[in-house]
Amino acid sequence: MRSDAELLTAHADGDKGAFAELVRRHQSRLWAVALRTLGDREEAADALQDALLSAYRNADKFRGEAAVTTWLHRIVVNACLDRVRRKQARPTVPLPESGPGEPAVDTDRDTPMLVRAALQELPAEQRAALILIDVQGFSVADAAEVLGVAEGTVKSRCARGRAKLAVLLGHLRNPSLLDDVS
Amino acid sequence: MNMYDSLADYAGGALDGTPEGAAVAARIASDPAWRAAYEELTGALTLVQADLAVLAAQPDEPPRDFAAPFEPPALPQTRRKSQWALAGGSLAVVLLALAGGTFLLTGSDSSSTTRGMSADNGDAPAGAAPQSYAERIRVTASGKDYQRGPALGAAKSTDTPKSTSRGEAEEQSAVAELSRLRDKPALDRCLAQVQRRHGVVPEAADYARFEGRPAVILTFSGSTGIVVVGPSCGLSGPDEIYSSR
Numbered sequence: 001m002r003s004d005a006e007l008l009t010a011h012a013d014g015d016k017g018a019f020a021e022l023v024r025r026h027q028s029r030l031w032a033v034a035l036r037t038l039g040d041r042e043e044a045a046d047a048l049q050d051a052l053l054s055a056y057r058n059a060d061k062f063r064g065e066a067a068v069t070t071w072l073h074r075i076v077v078n079a080c081l082d083r084v085r086r087k088q089a090r091p092t093v094p095l096p097e098s099g100p101g102e103p104a105v106d107t108d109r110d111t112p113m114l115v116r117a118a119l120q121e122l123p124a125e126q127r128a129a130l131i132l133i134d135v136q137g138f139s140v141a142d143a144a145e146v147l148g149v150a151e152g153t154v155k156s157r158c159a160r161g162r163a164k165l166a167v168l169l170g171h172l173r174n175p176s177l178l179d180d181v182s
Numbered sequence: 183m184n185m186y187d188s189l190a191d192y193a194g195g196a197l198d199g200t201p202e203g204a205a206v207a208a209r210i211a212s213d214p215a216w217r218a219a220y221e222e223l224t225g226a227l228t229l230v231q232a233d234l235a236v237l238a239a240q241p242d243e244p245p246r247d248f249a250a251p252f253e254p255p256a257l258p259q260t261r262r263k264s265q266w267a268l269a270g271g272s273l274a275v276v277l278l279a280l281a282g283g284t285f286l287l288t289g290s291d292s293s294s295t296t297r298g299m300s301a302d303n304g305d306a307p308a309g310a311a312p313q314s315y316a317e318r319i320r321v322t323a324s325g326k327d328y329q330r331g332p333a334l335g336a337a338k339s340t341d342t343p344k345s346t347s348r349g350e351a352e353e354q355s356a357v358a359e360l361s362r363l364r365d366k367p368a369l370d371r372c373l374a375q376v377q378r379r380h381g382v383v384p385e386a387a388d389y390a391r392f393e394g395r396p397a398v399i400l401t402f403s404g405s406t407g408i409v410v411v412g413p414s415c416g417l418s419g420p421d422e423i424y425s426s427r
Contacts, residue, residue, distance in 0.1 A: 016254035023249035031244040036237070042418065045245055045378070046371060052248055053314070115237045134234040152196055159194020160187055166226035169233060174222055 004068035012059045019056050026069055029136065030076050036131045037080040039120040044080070051079035066145050073138075073146045077128050084124040118168040126161035129154050134162070189216075189223050246378050251314055315373035315383050316366045323389040328399055328410070330424070359396035360389045360413050372416030376400060376409055379420055380427055384409065392423055402427075 002010065002018075004025070010018035023030075027048075034044040034051075055075050062071055119127050125147075132143040133154070144151045166172055188197075188206050197203030209216045363369050369387075377383045384400035391397055392410045400409040407427035414421040 020249040020252040020254075023252055024247070027244050027248045028242075031248070032242050035242055041245060042375075045374065048244075048248055049251075049370075049374065052252070056252060111233055111236045112240045115233045119237075130234070134231060135238045137238070155194050155196035156191050159190045159192075159196050162194065162227050162230045163186060163190035163223065165230045165233070166223065169230060171226035171229040172222060173225070 005064060008059055008062055008068050011056075012062075019059070022068070022072075023052055026072060029069075030072060033073060033131060033136060034076055034080055036116070036119065036135060037077065037124070037128050038083060039116060043083060047079045047083050048076060051076040054079070067142075070142055070145050073132070074148065077132070077146055081124050081128060114169060115165075118165050121168055122161050122164055126157045126164070129157035130161040130165075133158055185216075185219070186223075189220055193220070193224050193227055246374070246381075250377075250383070251318075314366070314370045315377065316369040319369075319373065319384055320386040321389070322386070325390055326388070327391040327394060328397070329393055360398060362413060363389070363398060363415060368416055370416075372398075372411060372420065373400075375416050375420040376411065376422075379422070380409060380425070395423065397423055 002021075004022060007015075007018045007022040007025075011022070030051075031044065031048055034048045035041060038044045038047060051072075052075075055072055058075075062068070066074075119130070122130070129143060129147060132138040132146060133140065138146065140151050140154050144154045147154060167175070188202070191197050192203060192206040192210075197206060210220045211217070363372055373383060380402075382402055385403040386401045388399040388401075390399055392399065396413050397410045398412075398415065400411065402408075407425065409420075409422060409427060410424040412421040412423050
């Protein structure tokens, strides 16, 4: 089986099936990143399609300084963030307001939905970093490469994103403790 | 930076090895309020990461094969006349075959223009852009008004067109109302939506009317039916008006 780099090189050299093979190998992970970053299936499909077309056209610019998958993820994440910035996307699923007398949420079943909705409340850069690291399992170094920022920036975006999610998901048992310090 | 961000950064390792990190650590060690806040936050962060792990375990399969547009054409591409043009005045028969005999779509006019958004002159050179859906499809802009009709046998027996001729001006009007879909990226998004719903990419598109409404008539290879979409195709779905698939 040809490696990712071999497939990309073959594509740049005119192998007509190489790029499709590369996409087929990684499309599930690329789709997951696009979907979770944008929170909307149609937007994600359009972003992924645009990103793959861009990768296809710019394969000859790949210098091998990062893994091919990192390069592909960078293009997909950038396509998603561009869409977020252009459209100033709003959350597609509102967070439910729970309170006395309201039906209890089946948290086991609804956790993914709640987390998806909460993720959409985060600034896009924090969301992208969190998705890469906490959902897709990237290392901080690889995520930094994908996002084109320093590792410390990735850590900070993740840390603050998680802290915001803690509030959004209601995990702070005693939020007033955080108000008591200055 | 506020206290919450400082604690979040500290808990997330973003301040490791920095003077600010040391300052936050000292404050947590010496100030009970900071220590309580830190413990509150780290407990919540553990739950957040558990939630994210649940999300990570959720399967999210791609809605379609995103590699398909980059596949080389399955058959050698040769310059072909459009099916509409080949059909001449017997367009109904061609459409019947494509519709699988379920419904009859008839056109009132055999005038057909192949304008070829497609690069149907063979394989693209290496390194060139792949054929998008819009580039693969054969495009005509007949402006005809198609109608649902009876099955093949009945159509042959009556041999009566189900639509009326609308004249050249109205045909141009129909096509004008579909002008958004003459833009290749817009058509590409439309065809992607059709592919998502039906699992296959159309082979040909005719910018026309369907029962009086501006519509694009999409046909597929292998006589696998017809899909009719409206001017909003691709905006928030395929805007499907009719399907015999």
